[in-house]
Amino acid sequence: MSLTLAQFNDFDQDQATSALLTCCTSSRWAHNVASARPFETLEALIAHSDTVWSKVQQQESDLLEALDGHPQIGNVATLKEKYRNTADSAAHEQSGANEADDEVLEALAQGNQAYLDKFGFIFIVFATGKSAKQMLDLLLARLPNERTTELVNAATEQNKITRLRLNKLFE
Template sequence: MTSTSTPPGLARFNALDQDAALAALLDACASTAWARRLLAARPYATTEDLFTASDAAMAELTAGDLEEAMAGHPPIGRPKPGDPTSAREQRGMAGASDELKSEMLELNLAYQEKFGHVFLICATGRTGEQMRDALKERIGNAPEQEREIVRAELGKINRIRLTRLVEEDAPV
């Protein structure tokens, strides 16, 4: 039999005032449009409801909204100093050789030159080599194709971050 009670972390998120909830959502994804859509749909009964709302909001983002979301992500191999989230998500690059780090820097710059934004991939659980190989593969994409891949990768990242948001014991 399934429980009908809201998980404690999700209940805590639902109970946050608007400003605190918006800040927590913007920590998960830098798109204001995405965060506002999720905020407007509170309260959530289940984590799956939150994920469904996130996926729907992600599907509706404009190109400008996607750019805003991507601006919140540092390049692969260069996590934001003092940011445990980007360091945790990019852990696969932490032990990378100097050669791989140098190659990633060059590839990141070429990608950014072509597409006008950082290479975005759900890096959680990936090795540096896997991220490099994905970058090498995706740099050949057409801009429209790459935008939809970025949208899907952002969706994956958002689910991971939302899970942390509603499962962590500490208040937001």
């Protein structure tokens, strides 16, 4: 789906919220951004999104809701089922995992499970432009962290992804 800012501004609240949920699955974020319409520029929308996210991410349940909208890196097969809203975006964003050899993919799967077991949420990274090996290296570097550190890291990565998806939504 591609929209103009004028179309988005003309949407009713439910339509605008629904469009935003394709960028980030935090319902509070989407509702709050949609409620601030109209936006004069995409830059103003993204700036407001950043402001809303800085508040929303402080509530762990809202952050976890946003993270739940992502498949595990390399687990693109689950996109059509669980992540229908963000499937197209995530498949493109994770395209680096599609080219990886089996050894890297297996290590990524094991690392993802270890991360999920330790922190209680999936490993998330702004994957665009990164190879599976680079994502694996980032995962392994973050795995020793404390949960509070990883919540901050996840929130930062989520916002990068949201910003990319907003730009794509309004191409």
